[in-house]
Amino acid sequence: MKRRKFDMAAMPAKTGRAVDERFQVATPLRRLLNKVFPDHWSFLLGEIALFSFIVLLLTGVFLTFFFEPAMTEVIYNGSYAPLRGTPMSAAYASTLDISFDVRGGLIMRQMHHWSALLFMAAIVVHMLRVFFTGAFRKPRETNWIIGSLLFWVGFLAGFTGYSLPDDGLSGTGLRIASAIMLSIPVIGSWVTSSVFNGEFPGTIIISRFFIAHVLLIPGLLVALISVHLGLVFKQKHTQWPGPGRTNGNVVGERMFPRYAIKQGGFFMVVFGVIALMGGLFQINPVWLFGPYEAWVVSAASQPDWYVMFLDGSTRLMPDWEIFIPIGDGYVIPPLFWPTVVLPGILVMLSLFYPFMEARYLKDYRSHNLLQRPRDVPFRTALGMMAITFYVILTLTGANDVIADKFHISLNAMTWAGRIGLLVLPPVAYYLTYRICLGLQQHDREVLAHGVETGIIRRLPDGRFVEVHQPLSSGGEHGELPYAGWVVPKKMNRLGALGPAIRGFFYPIEKPAEAPVSPGHPPVEPRAEREEIGSGDSRRS
Numbered sequence: 367m368k369r370r371k372f373d374m375a376a377m378p379a380k381t382g383r384a385v386d387e388r389f390q391v392a393t394p395l396r397r398l399l400n401k402v403f404p405d406h407w408s409f410l411l412g413e414i415a416l417f418s419f420i421v422l423l424l425t426g427v428f429l430t431f432f433f434e435p436a437m438t439e440v441i442y443n444g445s446y447a448p449l450r451g452t453p454m455s456a457a458y459a460s461t462l463d464i465s466f467d468v469r470g471g472l473i474m475r476q477m478h479h480w481s482a483l484l485f486m487a488a489i490v491v492h493m494l495r496v497f498f499t500g501a502f503r504k505p506r507e508t509n510w511i512i513g514s515l516l517f518w519v520g521f522l523a524g525f526t527g528y529s530l531p532d533d534g535l536s537g538t539g540l541r542i543a544s545a546i547m548l549s550i551p552v553i554g555s556w557v558t559s560s561v562f563n564g565e566f567p568g569t570i571i572i573s574r575f576f577i578a579h580v581l582l583i584p585g586l587l588v589a590l591i592s593v594h595l596g597l598v599f600k601q602k603h604t605q606w607p608g609p610g611r612t613n614g615n616v617v618g619e620r621m622f623p624r625y626a627i628k629q630g631g632f633f634m635v636v637f638g639v640i641a642l643m644g645g646l647f648q649i650n651p652v653w654l655f656g657p658y659e660a661w662v663v664s665a666a667s668q669p670d671w672y673v674m675f676l677d678g679s680t681r682l683m684p685d686w687e688i689f690i691p692i693g694d695g696y697v698i699p700p701l702f703w704p705t706v707v708l709p710g711i712l713v714m715l716s717l718f719y720p721f722m723e724a725r726y727l728k729d730y731r732s733h734n735l736l737q738r739p740r741d742v743p744f745r746t747a748l749g750m751m752a753i754t755f756y757v758i759l760t761l762t763g764a765n766d767v768i769a770d771k772f773h774i775s776l777n778a779m780t781w782a783g784r785i786g787l788l789v790l791p792p793v794a795y796y797l798t799y800r801i802c803l804g805l806q807q808h809d810r811e812v813l814a815h816g817v818e819t820g821i822i823r824r825l826p827d828g829r830f831v832e833v834h835q836p837l838s839s840g841g842e843h844g845e846l847p848y849a850g851w852v853v854p855k856k857m858n859r860l861g862a863l864g865p866a867i868r869g870f871f872y873p874i875e876k877p878a879e880a881p882v883s884p885g886h887p888p889v890e891p892r893a894e895r896e897e898i899g900s901g902d903s904r905r906s
């Protein structure tokens with residue numbers, strides 16, 4: 367029999383055909399590789415969250431090989447001399463072993479912790495980007511909801527992870543969690559004894575948190591992130607308005623090859639930065655805190671940054687205890703309001719904001735173009751108000767340290783926090799609003815008179831004027847229309863007092879579909895386009 371010659375060059379095509387004949391993947395794969403993504407630095411924030419999550423998974427799996435999730439008492443006999451001979455839980459002893467005796471263990475622990483901090487920070491900044499640019503509007507409300515859930519599940523991931531080493535700090539955090547659960551009226555004691563299997567701390571909480579931390583929560587996160595990215599893919603990414611970009615298309619680069627290669631590179635950068643931080647900067651040195659003992663609590667015990675706002679809200683709460691005289695009587699301790707009710711309100715507000723805004727603006731159309739924060743002053747101002755609220759609570763979470771370092775009375779810090787929490791957010795709202803209107807005014811000036819060139823000319827009559835260069839009209843980049851909001855002219859006319867008062871803060875006219883301000887980048891010459899079908903029906 368004649369043997370067929372082996373043709374190496376034809377192998378890839380042949381393999382591809384063989385796979386496609388069996389699984390019919392060529393068409394969906396081509397669609398995937400041809401997907402167009404718009405380019406802007408702020409779209410990388412979601413990717414930082416994604417990449418740091420991947421690092422969390424990788425380092426977390428490594429730690430799981432060596433961590434022992436048990437509260438059985440052991441006598442430490444590892445290489446960290448100051449704690450040798452100390453009775454402690456197996457969990458704490460294994461964390462010390464990971465830090466001192468497992469090869470590469472300390473860098474993995476530190477990378478895990480740094481990536482957790484980066485993950486939460488990236489989520490928050492990504493969420494702010496989505497908020498301030500209006501990317502959550504129809505049709506992307508579902509993705510906003512999934513995103514909000516991701517934040518809160520990430521929060522739980524961080525808290526359960528922080529509790530695992532069972533050192534002095536993590537035990538203090540668990541103690542606070544048990545007090546928060548106990549503060550819930552009626553069901554509080556039942557919830558606490560169910561979670562801790564009896565009295566705090568019990569003997570089971572670390573192994574329960576371990577299952578939650580390495581299995582349930584990561585599983586939930588992977589599922590939610592998959593749906594989140596699936597929706598970004600299905601609904602297509604928003605883009606900044608600009609010449610050639612409309613509500614019905616996406617202008618950018620195809621997934622393959624440039625976009626995919628860029629993303630691969632960016633992952634390496636994020637991984638590299640986390641590895642450097644894990645290698646160079648110490649984080650959570652549990653050996654200094656000692657094993658957890660319920661009666662040992664040190665000052666300056668701080669949680670990770672994303673949990674600190676709850677610590678702060680607890681510190682600011684006045685000691686108002688409510689007694690409800692039904693039956694034997696119920697007590698609602700002050701702790702209930704800042705740690706259960708406040709986060710509950712924040713969860714609800716974060717979940718439903720897109721719907722509240724759409725209702726308020728009576729805007730039920732689909733939006734695929736982003737808005738500049740200055741063009742929607744009320745939203746930008748609300749966002750700044752929320753940030754101010756959060757920052758004050760977070761700083762208050764460290765008010766004992768601030769009081770100590772700056773020699774301020776702790777009581778004065780608490781009162782400053784209380785007053786600041788009520789006064790500063792509205793001030794932030796007002797200032798942001800005025801700044802947005804000022805920036806709009808500046809945009810209008812640029813459109814009317816062109817860009818300042820810095821060239822001063824003397825006119826024949828002796829006056830000096832600055833030469834303004836008109837914005838390009840038509841030409842390569844097309845017209846740059848300005849459709850921002852307009853501050854009303856006749857604010858004080860009798861009979862229009864309402865609009866006049868509102869007009870001081872609010873622009874009256876609704877924004878046009880695509881506010882385009884000067885300075886938007888021209889369309890890149892090799893940009894690709896993809897059309898988006900409108901899903902709007904009756905109410906547009």
Ligand code: HEM
Pocket residue numbers: 408409410411412413415416419489490492493496501502506509510511512513514516517520591594595598602603604605
């Ligand atoms: C684990 C956390 C998260 C990951 C890994 C993640 C990842 C991403 C990625 C990669 C994108 C596309 C690129 C970009 O626009 O940045 C995206 C888009 C989006 N994300 Fe997230 N995200 C997370 C959390 C959140 C949160 C907390 C929110 C809001 C509450 C949110 C809301 C959105 C929305 C609405 C889009 C569509 C944006 C658009 O088309 O302009 N995400 N996300």
Ligand code: HEM
Pocket residue numbers: 419422423425426427429430433461464475478479482485520523524526527528529530531579580581584587649650
């Ligand atoms: C979003 C996901 C995650 C977050 C935010 C997170 C956060 C944390 C934090 C802050 C710690 C304390 C680290 C320290 O000791 O300094 C920790 C510990 C730990 N995590 Fe995670 N983690 C995540 C996912 C995972 C995954 C997917 C696994 C395993 C599959 C894992 C396994 C562990 C283990 C075994 C420990 C205890 C070891 C130790 O503290 O040294 N984690 N995690």
